[in-house]
Amino acid sequence: MDLDAETIEFLQRLADSGRKPLHESTPEEARQRSALLTGLIGPGPEMAAVREVEIAADGGSITIRLLMPAVEADGIIVYYHGGGWVLGDLDGYDTLARQLAARTVCTVALVDYRLAPEYPFPAPVEDSWTALRWVDENRANLARADVPLIVMGDSAGGNLAAVMTQRSRREDGPRIDHQVLIYPVADADVDRPSYIAAPNQLMVDRPAMMWFFDHYAPQVDLRSDPQVSPLRAPDLSGLPPATVLLASNDPLHDEGTAYAAALAAAGVPVQTRTLNGQMHGFFSLVNILPGAAMGMDFVVQQVISVVDPAVADARADAVVIGAGFAGLYMLKRLRDVGLRVRLFEAAEDVGGTWYWNSYPGARCDVESIYYSYSFDRDLEQEWTWTHRYASQSEILSYLRHVADKFALRKDITFGTTVTGATWDDGYGVWRVNCDTGETVRCTYLVSAAGCLSSVQIPRLPGLDDFAGSVVHTARWPADGLELAGRRVAVVGTGSTGIQVIPALAEQAAHVTVFQRTPHFSAPARNRGLSDDEVRRVKNEYPTIRARCRINPAGTELTKSETPAGALTAEEREHVLREKWESGGPGIISVFADVLSNEEANDVVAAFFRNRIAEIVEDPAVTEMLTPSGYPIGAKRICVDTAYYETFNRDNVTLVSVGDTPIQQITENGVMVDGIDYPADILVFATGFDAITGPLNRIDIRGREGALLRNKWTHGPRTYLGVATAGFPNLFTITGPGSPSVLVNMVTAIEHHVEFIADLVTSHRAQGITVIEPTQEAEDDWVDRVNAAADQTLYPRAGSWYMGANIPGKPRVFMPFVGGMGVYRQFCDDVIADGYRGFIGHVGAQSYAEVYPFDGKP
Ligand code: NA7
Numbered sequence: 001m002d003l004d005a006e007t008i009e010f011l012q013r014l015a016d017s018g019r020k021p022l023h024e025s026t027p028e029e030a031r032q033r034s035a036l037l038t039g040l041i042g043p044g045p046e047m048a049a050v051r052e053v054e055i056a057a058d059g060g061s062i063t064i065r066l067l068m069p070a071v072e073a074d075g076i077i078v079y080y081h082g083g084g085w086v087l088g089d090l091d092g093y094d095t096l097a098r099q100l101a102a103r104t105v106c107t108v109a110l111v112d113y114r115l116a117p118e119y120p121f122p123a124p125v126e127d128s129w130t131a132l133r134w135v136d137e138n139r140a141n142l143a144r145a146d147v148p149l150i151v152m153g154d155s156a157g158g159n160l161a162a163v164m165t166q167r168s169r170r171e172d173g174p175r176i177d178h179q180v181l182i183y184p185v186a187d188a189d190v191d192r193p194s195y196i197a198a199p200n201q202l203m204v205d206r207p208a209m210m211w212f213f214d215h216y217a218p219q220v221d222l223r224s225d226p227q228v229s230p231l232r233a234p235d236l237s238g239l240p241p242a243t244v245l246l247a248s249n250d251p252l253h254d255e256g257t258a259y260a261a262a263l264a265a266a267g268v269p270v271q272t273r274t275l276n277g278q279m280h281g282f283f284s285l286v287n288i289l290p291g292a293a294m295g296m297d298f299v300v301q302q303v304i305s306v307v308d309p310a311v312a313d314a315r316a317d318a319v320v321i322g323a324g325f326a327g328l329y330m331l332k333r334l335r336d337v338g339l340r341v342r343l344f345e346a347a348e349d350v351g352g353t354w355y356w357n358s359y360p361g362a363r364c365d366v367e368s369i370y371y372s373y374s375f376d377r378d379l380e381q382e383w384t385w386t387h388r389y390a391s392q393s394e395i396l397s398y399l400r401h402v403a404d405k406f407a408l409r410k411d412i413t414f415g416t417t418v419t420g421a422t423w424d425d426g427y428g429v430w431r432v433n434c435d436t437g438e439t440v441r442c443t444y445l446v447s448a449a450g451c452l453s454s455v456q457i458p459r460l461p462g463l464d465d466f467a468g469s470v471v472h473t474a475r476w477p478a479d480g481l482e483l484a485g486r487r488v489a490v491v492g493t494g495s496t497g498i499q500v501i502p503a504l505a506e507q508a509a510h511v512t513v514f515q516r517t518p519h520f521s522a523p524a525r526n527r528g529l530s531d532d533e534v535r536r537v538k539n540e541y542p543t544i545r546a547r548c549r550i551n552p553a554g555t556e557l558t559k560s561e562t563p564a565g566a567l568t569a570e571e572r573e574h575v576l577r578e579k580w581e582s583g584g585p586g587i588i589s590v591f592a593d594v595l596s597n598e599e600a601n602d603v604v605a606a607f608f609r610n611r612i613a614e615i616v617e618d619p620a621v622t623e624m625l626t627p628s629g630y631p632i633g634a635k636r637i638c639v640d641t642a643y644y645e646t647f648n649r650d651n652v653t654l655v656s657v658g659d660t661p662i663q664q665i666t667e668n669g670v671m672v673d674g675i676d677y678p679a680d681i682l683v684f685a686t687g688f689d690a691i692t693g694p695l696n697r698i699d700i701r702g703r704e705g706a707l708l709r710n711k712w713t714h715g716p717r718t719y720l721g722v723a724t725a726g727f728p729n730l731f732t733i734t735g736p737g738s739p740s741v742l743v744n745m746v747t748a749i750e751h752h753v754e755f756i757a758d759l760v761t762s763h764r765a766q767g768i769t770v771i772e773p774t775q776e777a778e779d780d781w782v783d784r785v786n787a788a789a790d791q792t793l794y795p796r797a798g799s800w801y802m803g804a805n806i807p808g809k810p811r812v813f814m815p816f817v818g819g820m821g822v823y824r825q826f827c828d829d830v831i832a833d834g835y836r837g838f839i840g841h842v843g844a845q846s847y848a849e850v851y852p853f854d855g856k857p
Pocket of ligand 1: 491495516687805
């Protein structure tokens, strides 16, 4: 097993310092060097209280340092430090003990047993025993009388912890609930293979161990006493359950393994973990070696499962919010890399957008062959889309299939809304609160809450007086609405209104449409997909997906490279006709400069206006439906099936509420300009508090209690749209500042999910469990997002992209307009640059600050 890079560098620094090998040093020299290392560790988290007690021990006294956590302790840990019974002191283990106390919510009693050679065996054992009994007698003062007691120690301290459990059983001493042995000295046999193996002769090598034994138990025959070599105890049965943490490159690896095996053979429950790439001593090199943080993670988890199984249950590595396209894949991806994930979903099933938006006519405006996951070849082949544009129910079935195929439901809690999340810096966790009262602690929090999920119903006077049914399109009743013979009023003519109105008109007695702004809409030309087409797509999926990944729109739509001005009027008309006939939103890319040049934009807008005039029979209605005053495409282009044609029907009335807004809702209808339009059902197709709404409605508090929505008062600020400074380990899928709603959402989602999962796992591999963007990187990214938008016509429309549909919301263009391909390339460069712009922290301190230490040990 190769050592990890940080350990190699650390050892190099030790070598460069020119220090004498341990076995050539005096104990005093060795202790002075240990003190230098202590100086590199830095302070640990604040405690509610730190007390030292001095207790009488055989012929003298010893000190116990008590570290009390911020809230009432769930358990007590008696910690015996390492250092070969010769080295080690309270200060050298203070930070470690504080982290342990803070993260496990236990009182830690750090024992300053007396050291050899001044106090050889059995003095350290006797001192450890005295301390253990003192703690046991004082349980009620240190926590509660009934809390679990754990003994723990590393190296020689692990030896003492193991010896304590045996003695306690033998002498009917304190009840010990668990033992945590970190590379313990289990057997004074310096000839085991791991003792001799060359790759293990590192900071603590075989001669060093022999030096320790010579000071601790100078008489060789003493070393076979089970109080020196606990592995030699004749019977290990009945000892407390054990956690054994070992290092791969450690002379003591074999005896640790043997002790764990012997415990297990004696019927003691044992959990063993060997951390690869680590050397003997790694656990105590807090803030110096990333392995120490990884080891601490494991130990903390083990302790919590003993002291508070309910909390252990309420712990997850990651919490994901939302079970739509984003959340389902995030759950799968994080689970695949070994994290324990909990997903909370407000709905009673998976689907997200496609669960909620079950109104008649609901359909995706991105073609089905693109609007699907690409991460699994089998899934791609086994699922067959029936239509060019998939209906809501077909997409929902697809997502249910995905949830079943990858067994995702077992980690999802349905019917549960995340209401708040607070970052706890001391513990390095998010505390996530749900509306059900459940609280979960987790390291990472991922919002997959979507961009269009915070439903917006305008506060119209009289709404509560309406006698009929009121429904928002995104909360359509699962079992539908009885429409036959009913008069329906629809408020809103965005993408949703444009889909729902024709479908309602076919079923209802009458539909009255209240339109504030006419939108531009292109025909979808939806149709069934033939078997041949499906076969071809399935065969070509790898190349199709590869193209989607670098395409600006995340599909195969190609944006013309020709500006409108380079074509004659006839040529322009011709290509526009072609696009109109082939259908779909692609018409907006018919010229290179539709969204950046006003004249080009006018050409396309005029073409649409002519089509509306061609389709709609009544000139007064035509005029009302004809958009003007904002660039086409600056509000999202709609895609319809017979929308304009619907206004030729006798049972459809259009009412403009642009200049004369809805006055009030009456008992029986909608009043505009003094006229009461009768209705039995009131449908709000009024959209969403888009992009930031789903995040801002959760009470998300980052460092020092800062509220996310306050940070974003003047508009959202993120790095890459996936993270935001001051909110460590919070990740947003398709968040503000990412391409999100401007591109195929599934392509964007897959990108973010993989980016976030890789970011997390690559840092975890180095022991870095806390990650956030730097302020500088965030500021730079926000500037780029704004600069990209300013080069376009987008900011010229009062759209939901700009937050303009929500009263009081800051007017900022929220998505990154540069396209998926450019965005992906930027992210790839960030990764290639070692996740430029992100900073990782080990524990409470900055990894970057503590790792390149200056003091030479
Ligand atoms: P949109 O696109 O935000 O459309 C909402 C519609 O509701 C739009 O026509 C609004 O008019 C109208 N609206 C909102 N408030 C009012 C009031 N008070 N009175 C009258 N009309 C009002 O939401 P959609 O659900 O259609 O589409 C959202 C996205 O979901 C869509 O782009 C796809 O990506 C999927 P306005 O234009 O603001 O004047």
